[in-house]
Amino acid sequence: MRQFKKTVAFGLGGAALLLSGLVLAGGAEPMTGMMPANLRATAALRDAAGEVRGEAQFEQAGMGMRVTVQVSGLTPGMHGLHLHEFGRCTPGVDAAENKVVPFGGAGGHFDPGMSKNHDSPTAGNKYGHGGDLPMLEVGADGTGKVTFTTAKSSLTGANGVLNRSIVIHANMDDYKSDPSGKSGARERCGVIKRDNFSVRDYPLPSPQAFPEGVAYDAARGVIYTGSAATGSIYAINAQTGATSLFSEGGAKGRSTALGLKVDAQGRVWVAGGATGAINILSKDGAPVATLMTPPSPNPYLNDLIPTPDGSVYVTDSTRPVIWRVRDMQVEPWLNLAGTPIKYGPGINLNGIVASPDGKYLLSIQLNTGELWRIDTGTKVIKKVMGGLKNGDGLLLDGQTLYVARNADGLVSKVSLGADYGSGTLVMEEPLNGLRFPTTLVKVGGDVVVTQGQLDKLQGGIPETPFKLTRFKAF
Template sequence: MRALNKLTKRVKWTALGVLTLGLAAAGGAEMAQMMAPATTPLTANAAITDEQGQVRGLATFRQAGSAVAVTVEARGLTPGQHGMHVHDTRKCLPGVDPAVNRVVPFGAAGPHFDPEMSGNHDSPEADNKYGHAGDLPMLTVGADGVGRASFMSDKISLTGMNGILNRTLIIHEKPDDYKSDPSGMTGARVRCGTILRVGLNTRDYPLPGVQTFPEGVAYDAKKGVLYTGSAATGAIYTVNPTSGTVTLFSEGGALGRSSALGLKVDSQSRVWVAGGATGTVSVLSPNGTPVAILDTPKSPNPYINDLAPAADGSVYVTDSTRPVIFRVSPDLKLRAWLDLGNTPIKYGPGINLNGILATPDGRYLLTMQLNTGDLWRIDLRTKAVKKVMGGLTRGDGILLNPADPRTLYVARNAMGVVSKVALSADSGTGALVAEEPLQGLRFPATLTAVGGDVVVTQSQLNKLMGGTPETPFRLTRFKAF
């Protein structure tokens, strides 16, 4: 394996996943796709601090095509070479270092950033399939105790699956041997800086719990509250969008609701919940009491993922593993509405149809197929199916801008971005016009509109079946772009 690693070069030296719910990690072909531009230039800084919290240097990051230009200056270090890595979380706090299995300074920064789950420490030349993306060149410190480095790297990015925003840059006390797991025998973590985007403001809503994994989000404009649900427990929470106060709305496990995926609010302020592998749709009253639990037909592999209230009071439901769209009538009767087997939508391994919405004119459904990156339009009268566009790799939840129904937002989970799509007047074609990593998104799943803003879940579903999620879990609010 080591010999293979050394043959796969990606870092340009100069003077200077994964969805656990049935999906493989995003591979090299997906990562090679060009990303659409962000709304502001992609630049970031990290103030480098010592164990006492004193600022002892600065790192800068600038997206330059498919690579990132990095400069680092750090003071007060011992002369010689020091290992330097991007770590997984944003926390420059004490925590457990897996290299020594005890609490150490900056241990809360977590392990090395490893988006392709290589599980292997390697050199800055190694392809991310075979070594951590966070394995960077060493910092050389002079006799004056000041270390400086300047280089370009395409192992990391400020957007997409390899995005390092809101993660940490760690400088170690010793050189990196670029082979020993987990961190190259680099010793203690002596400097840390959180990598923060420059020039973009967002607001986070922290959520309670260490296993929350928020997948769905919805806004009730009548009540002025956000709802979000736990994919892991089925609990539903309300969030006050002004104060950020979080309240338990419905306990997980209520009438068998052990998971909550897509959430929607209807015109009666009832909350609709997609039950995932339970194969159910739950309907909750405005005060949180169950109105109905609607069962889809029994099968060994249901996956009820998202819902779309329509103007006539119906609600349409996607199943990500069975090729069918269900319809719940206004009298709460659930039936199969469209057999997808005879349409252009072809189901394959993994998560298929996912996010769904009804257009405001009542004519169409739009739905996102996650495992192909295809966006589809379905005529509500004729049931005719048309492909709107492809290329939306790992597209999950979708949202129309209420102020402009020709603007569609797509949460692209493993890619860590929200994409903006310009739709034609009949929603029959679309073009990708912008993508935003915001301040660093962790597996964004679904979106909702709050006035002129958008709120997106940072679900971290890639860590639901393994790994350590970063807490607190968060919803993130940003200005519609």
């Protein structure tokens, strides 16, 4: 991702993580689609006793975010103001003090650029926390108000702050001392909630869930999701949200679970990532088969899709081949060498879907953002469109394609041509704040997306509980 270097504009109240080929850099990546109109959010600012003593308002302003904070009951003077990682205004351990403090549950400063450094509100996210904001000046009557615009954070995208928190500190901020500019105790906290927008979350029981794939069995009303960290598969009652362990990780060597699909027989198919394996489970969770792709360096089976003729097509993100399973046998169906799909470093072909008649496959190349159509009869490949970098899982609903844009924290909506050979990006939706969304599935008139947090899989502290999020198709 490119670093966005726009300077922060602010006033004072009247006076690179590399994971699976993905780079998370400071600054915002410019969006190319249409964002939701009037994207706004609000945080009720509470004191340690839980009483509301102010409010913060957020509004998307182009590539920047306009923030207005007003508060009462504070001591006169300058107060540090920061965005924090988690949407929890609860007591918790402050790592800087190594003790439980009010609002410690909000975690440390929001740091999308992985700078690990406290800096000024004008420093790029590569050099300082994305949550470093201008200070708030409080007058003699204990009230304060500040309005500013920042390009370090946003209501959408990789620097999105929805469902995170804003914290006011007791002292002024020196804009240099780690971790919080010597700004003292946390005195006010509010969770940033999008205005007039609702979703339903399905929490998962494991603190190591890291849900990557998702599938739906409409006949049984069950949503399945798999753990990229452990290989465990969970079953969720789509109506009640009750969750159970469907198949424990480690079964038949399944140490990871990426793409999931349910076939016409109700069996669950699991792409095994670097294991090079495809696991098939019965509707009761019992192992049916483990199919191995031929031994070769660096396998990475990422997603799969059944088609009406009984075939299952499987993407490999590191080996330039599309695999096919027929009659429980795996074959290298399409060698991509010499085709328009050029493999490079990182994650290549990822999510895959099929037209209802099975004539066409659509697959997204994560590292380039290119969407491809593949004719299953002729094997002719056509580029549908570009501009979908960090595209992960796909959901095809008629001529509408939904794309989970993992590192961008978005679901993109694409309108496809009648032959699936062209596409137009029409909407990019952050919902209520997505944490590395990976895959989607249709459930009735709704869509369910995983919040995989795979950017925290090899380091960092994920938000728990892990969850899937259900929303109205847009």
